[in-house]
Amino acid sequence: MSSDELFSFSERAGLLFTIEGSLLSVLAVTFILGFALVKWLRRTITTWGQETPADASDSSLFLNLMVADLIQAIGCLLNFRWMAKAGVTNGQLCKAQAALKQVGIVGVSMSSLCIALHTFAVLVLRWMPPRHASKMAVIFIWTFAAVVIGIPHAVHKNDEYYGPTTFWCWILPNWRVEQIVTEYLWVWFSALSMLVLYTLMFCVMKGWISIGRGLGDPLVVIDSTEPPSPTSDGAEQAKRTKAIANLMLYFPAVYIVTIVPNSIARWSAFNGNPPPPELSLFANTIFALSGLFNFILFLLTRPRMVVGKPIVLVHDPESQRHSYQTPKRSYSDTSTLGYLPDRRDESQSQLDMHTFSPSVLRSPVLVTLPSSVYSTSSKNPDEREQEQSSCHLRKMSISSGEELQLPNK
Template sequence: MPSGVNGTSCSAEDFALSQDSDFPNIYCLTRGDSIGLSFGIQAGLISIIAVVILFGLIVRNIVRHRKYAPRGSWTLLREPTDIYVLSLFTLDIIQALGKVTSIRWVYLGKTFSGEYCTAQGALQQFGETGVACTTLVITIHTFMSVFWRRGLHSRIAAYIIVGLIYLFVSLWVGLGIGLHKDEDLPFYNPTPYWCWISSRYANERIGGEYLWLWLTLLISIILYVPLFFWSQGNLSVDPERWWRFRIHSRPAVLDFAGRRRRAFSILAYPAIYSILICPVSVIRWVGFGLEAQGLPSNIPSVATFIVDYTYTLSGVFNVSLLLLTRPNLLLFGPIPRGDDEAPMLPEPKNVSSDTQSSGTVGRLHDEDEGSGWDIPNPEAQTAMSHSTTHTATPATISAHPHPTN
């Protein structure tokens, strides 16, 4: 990076332009800023590679199912959750691309408004808002499906929901660009290390992204509370009247290890999203508050780059969660076999025997045998055990296979 004014690569003229306005259309990067941006670019590339590898594995799954599974016994997007998760990974790539485009700013040593800046801002807003909205849908859908035994099971409705998310974000991006064509007052501007919605458009920032980031974070946290008590066996819900619930002592006969494992797999995506978005929200909220008061943002650049780096790795975390906790999504489960057609292919190592026997942990929509009012009574369970001692083994008594819908 060539040397310039005040430790940057900018000329004296560019540096003066970056200092003469509250909303400058150019920002001169220091060497430290360029290093921080380089880490963000690296995180974006890692996320893109992870998702592309996942898509390659999905293609492999399709080929295997076409080759070995009976015709008509499978489909890639079997349930709404498959549709939501596939959309989430697509948006992860778009979000990561927004970070990778910062490579031009590192090369030039400055960020400035223009067509390239607009493209980066559009990618970042589309990806980040889309990921937030999709994660919100997954959170609500899975919670209702497991906690209340309700949920959306129509793939057509899921396609409509995903389509509405893309339409909503596209309108925000398109209208923002179309309604603010003045080159001196661009919609996307240096903020300051990369391009995003200019701080002069505070309402558009809130409606176009902040609201959905914070709403997803808030709802995820709220839903974790009853889910935690449910996983501990201290809360049950009436499946017929979802607003009725009761708190009780923990029954000693339930398999709480399995229930906790299922609780983790249910909301793993929103949980990781909350962990990643919380630091970003704090940084952005502080900066937003300072700008609203007309004060300069004094947030250390190191803090900004650290939280941005971890947030950009969300694609990697989502891929890892799919492979570790969702073995039945997107054809990652066992291949349906005909009588004599398919060889015994090795199944994914992360799929435990519990998952295979129940068929529920890997899918977000299935009902759970521990939901609702039907918490077993310890005395009744003991009586049943005595009455069946001579006819069944303990393993038979405790096994309650659930058909997959």
């Protein structure tokens, strides 16, 4: 089975744009995956032969999104064959393109949704998911894609299931239900879910909605009062918080922008009105740029998620304890917009949950720890335990710019 007519010059030029968009995505994704690989190898060599925990700044979901973008872009790159031949022909390459595009599209949609859920849990619910949650999410994403795509393909293994669809290969038009259930249902489910989640995150970061104490107090309170007049530092912090909130909106916006043109073209075809070639080729070009858009978006909002400094193993011979250090951060450090903090130990998480409220996080707050907390290595365990238990909060101020002190004994 092949195209009835050869592509015109303008149609081949349109295919060239889809190829160029795919190539840009492949280069961007390959760069960031390569950088992440170098980072992982460097950390592995540094900690070779020693027991190491998982990376605190877990970027598994983001890297999984990049892998899905890469698969999708490679599938679209195969348009080069159809442009060169001025037509689409059935065969193994055609089936490979259809399968790659399906796997990539479902992988991108589910990875984007999982990232939205993780971000919502951290920023809104103030709950850090378990260390291996992202790994389990990655396994779920690809298992889900294999089931959703593999079962219909196995059912129709003796039928013409994949084949030419005008400018590239996909599920043939006579399998309309499969086209929707195996791809577009999940694409739009993810888009609508992301729109809701990121809208809530935007409202929380703007201060329009405040959450009590995260999962311990799920009550949502609409804050209609005017915030207190900020100091100069508070104003700068509020400005940066607003910038983060604005950037958050780009996540669903970019995803929806990449899927809407292609969805319009597909739904038009579903209704028996084939879209004009210009719309189909334009929509596929935007779709092919998904990897590049995600690359740029994460560099703007979370540059340290993948390109941050690697964790360094530190050994204290006196205390016989190991610790993993990343660059120091404070609550008033907003130099990197949208950065999610590293995983901390349980005691620190409890301090954060019960001490800081959203209004405090919007103001620069300095936490000063007593020197004794850092100089207990020379004391025996009983002395350290007694000293730590005697430390208590004597002063707590949430006004902008003031200190929150943990004084000495």
